[in-house]
Amino acid sequence: MSQPFEEMHFIEDIGLFFEQMGMPRMAGRILGVLLISDPPAQSITDLSEKLKASKSSISIMARLLVENGLIERVASRVPRRDYYRFKPGGWILYMEQWLGLMAALHQITERGLSLIDEKPPELKERLQEAHDLFSFIEEEFPALLEALQKKRASE
Amino acid sequence: MSQPFEEMHFIEDIGLFFEQMGMPRMAGRILGVLLISDPPAQSITDLSEKLKASKSSISIMARLLVENGLIERVASRVPRRDYYRFKPGGWILYMEQWLGLMAALHQITERGLSLIDEKPPELKERLQEAHDLFSFIEEEFPALLEALQKKRASE
DNA sequence: TGTAACGTTTAGTATTTACAAAACGTTTCT
DNA sequence: AGAAACGTTTTGTAAATACTAAACGTTACA
Numbered sequence: 129m130s131q132p133f134e135e136m137h138f139i140e141d142i143g144l145f146f147e148q149m150g151m152p153r154m155a156g157r158i159l160g161v162l163l164i165s166d167p168p169a170q171s172i173t174d175l176s177e178k179l180k181a182s183k184s185s186i187s188i189m190a191r192l193l194v195e196n197g198l199i200e201r202v203a204s205r206v207p208r209r210d211y212y213r214f215k216p217g218g219w220i221l222y223m224e225q226w227l228g229l230m231a232a233l234h235q236i237t238e239r240g241l242s243l244i245d246e247k248p249p250e251l252k253e254r255l256q257e258a259h260d261l262f263s264f265i266e267e268e269f270p271a272l273l274e275a276l277q278k279k280r281a282s283e
Numbered sequence: 284m285s286q287p288f289e290e291m292h293f294i295e296d297i298g299l300f301f302e303q304m305g306m307p308r309m310a311g312r313i314l315g316v317l318l319i320s321d322p323p324a325q326s327i328t329d330l331s332e333k334l335k336a337s338k339s340s341i342s343i344m345a346r347l348l349v350e351n352g353l354i355e356r357v358a359s360r361v362p363r364r365d366y367y368r369f370k371p372g373g374w375i376l377y378m379e380q381w382l383g384l385m386a387a388l389h390q391i392t393e394r395g396l397s398l399i400d401e402k403p404p405e406l407k408e409r410l411q412e413a414h415d416l417f418s419f420i421e422e423e424f425p426a427l428l429e430a431l432q433k434k435r436a437s438e
Numbered sequence: 439t440g441t442a443a444c445g446t447t448t449a450g451t452a453t454t455t456a457c458a459a460a461a462c463g464t465t466t467c468t
Numbered sequence: 469a470g471a472a473a474c475g476t477t478t479t480g481t482a483a484a485t486a487c488t489a490a491a492c493g494t495t496a497c498a
Contacts, residue, residue, distance in 0.1 A: 150305025
């Protein structure tokens with residue numbers, strides 16, 4: 129089943145984005161398909177045909193995406209085995225995981241600051257800058273996500 | 284020149300964070316050193332001794348960090364060649380680059396939406412969700428960074 | 439009951455990547 | 469001029485990674 133050119137382009141772009149973020153490109157391609165596919169739910173075989181990729185890699189990458197909370201399995205009426213679809217709220221979860229990384233960095237810089245506590249302030253400044261940024265993000269970013277959800281709910 | 288245990292731990296944690304973000308761990312370690320080193324500016328040789336790593340990889344990774352805007356070269360009075368130090372505002376730049384990725388994803392999802400424009404709304408919903416999130420971040424995140432800088436300036 | 443379809447897992451492979459070692463060019467000091 | 473110190477570049481390598489192909493187990497239907 130060959131895809132129109134623009135759809136392939138879109139799918140590949142999502143793949144490239146995932147690669148930029150340090151994940152396998154194939155995982156991004158799967159997500160790309162599941163973002164625009166006409167039945168939103170697709171089987172492993174469907175995906176492997178659309179992407180012209182092996183079922184094994186689709187199977188593994190789909191599992192990765194499930195772990196990341198971006199897609200989910202759905203039961204199918206048709207007695208074919210299992211279907212995957214984009215998980216509502218998946219991007220929010222994705223952002224929350226990213227936020228977790230920032231929070232971790234906040235902790236690390238805090239520990240770092242205690243290491244150079246006795247040093248003169250101008251030496252602590254650069255680490256303080258990092259600390260302040262990441263603690264600020266940890267504090268303020270959740271409100272941003274909430275504001276978005278509120279906005280979406282009201283539309 | 285061996286480092287106290289806690290400092291090594293801090294440095295390695297920054298390295299691991301970088302790895303999580305899809306960058307070479309050694310680049311993170313260099314940044315880790317430059318965040319707590321007592322003369323903030325360190326030469327390639329200094330860094331390679333502290334990290335017990337080859338000068339070649341330090342040289343290459345330092346260049347990578349310069350390209351990323353996280354560190355910068357500074358002239359040295361001592362006639363040794365060049366020194367690197369953490370770049371003030373480097374983290375802000377780092378975040379702005381991250382924001383650029385989100386903005387790119389906004390564009391991609393917008394193109395994606397035009398591909399499925401004629402489909403029923405419930406099919407467009409999942410991509411709309413992605414689009415709204417990333418366009419929201421593109422809009423609101425810069426204000427967050429500005430708020431941080433304002434807050435820091437006033438302290 | 440046997441066979442076909444599906445997904446998973448294992449094994450194998452080609453590419454990329456992160457490093458180190460070595461060779462190189464430049465500058466500084468004697 | 470010669471040697472030493474520094475950083476860069478090139479070359480080499482071991483490990484990780486992203487895939488494919490093949491083997492496998494399970495379910496469904498003929």
